[in-house]
Amino acid sequence: MQLIISNLNKTYSNGVQALKDVNLTINQGMFGLLGPNGAGKSSLMRTIATLQEPDSGSILLGEINVLTQKDEVRKTLGYLPQEFGVYPKVDATTLLNHLAVLKGITNASERKSVVEALLQKTNLWDARKKNLGGYSGGMKQRFGIAQALLANPKLIIVDEPTAGLDPAERNRFLNLLSELGENTVVILSTHIVEDVKELCSDMAIFNKGEVLFKGSPDEALNEIVGKIWQKRINKAELSDFKQNFKVISEKLIGGNPIIHVLSDTNPDGTFEAVTGDLEDVYFSKIFANA
The missing domain is CATH 3.40.50.300 (P-loop containing nucleotide triphosphate hydrolases)
Structure with missing residues (x-):
């Protein structure tokens, strides 16, 4: 049915x-x-x-x-x-x-x-x-x-x-x-x-x-392969990063945020490529629809 x-x-x-x-x-x-x-x-x-x-x-x-x-x-x-x-x-x-x-x-x-x-x-x-x-x-x-x-x-x-x-x-x-x-x-x-x-x-x-x-879910994950980049930054830098990059999520660890950015290439050469998960797909779609 x-x-x-x-x-x-x-x-x-x-x-x-x-x-x-x-x-x-x-x-x-x-x-x-x-x-x-x-x-x-x-x-x-x-x-x-x-x-x-x-x-x-x-x-x-x-x-x-x-x-x-x-x-x-x-x-x-x-x-x-x-x-x-x-x-x-x-x-x-x-x-x-x-x-x-x-x-x-x-x-x-x-x-x-x-x-x-x-x-x-x-x-x-x-x-x-x-x-x-x-x-x-x-x-x-x-x-x-x-x-x-x-x-x-x-x-x-x-x-x-x-x-x-x-x-x-x-x-x-x-x-x-x-x-x-x-x-x-x-x-x-x-x-x-x-x-x-x-x-x-x-x-x-x-x-x-x-x-x-x-x-x-597998099709969703395929959409972000090679497009998720991670970096740990100072809390004071968060606003600037959000202004300059597509920051789709942030997680505070030890008082400072680890951010995930959606980009086809390394945003500024200092980010680390990470394997995206379903949460990254979700946030990327919501970000685009904001």
């Missing part, structure tokens, strides 16, 4: 153009949508999830017209928004049962089987009778995935799922997402480059409502 987004536009009443002629074809597997906060990623996710209307354009999920067949989309959609609420005084089993009924799983024995399988899959079985208000951030995210998987969706959207998670919870969550991507279209919307690098075979870089890059 493919998700095909064509010429999608959205401008809010305050004049902010959140989506600018967005075109994407997303195949089965893990797809990373990478961009800074405020890039328009959530606007795109909400539009795909039938929660808001675009001004123009089209979205097809297989044979389903997402913009006109919303009920059909919702039957096959699993959605984990950036922020989602839970009933803090309700345990996981009870709430999943309730949500399963809303998803149309009305047969009691089937529902019991589905809920128990999801609690096992998301590693929440031992905490199934614990009230959700006592869950850690990672446990709540895994519960969010459990509810998103009710009714065996063909499309799963997760919006900034690892923000605020500790390293162990983040790893558990990413492993779970990776398993899901084997048989489903999974869109991972994030500003964390590592999440995309570790999980996704296809990706897009998104900023100011526009698609700046679409392809595999």
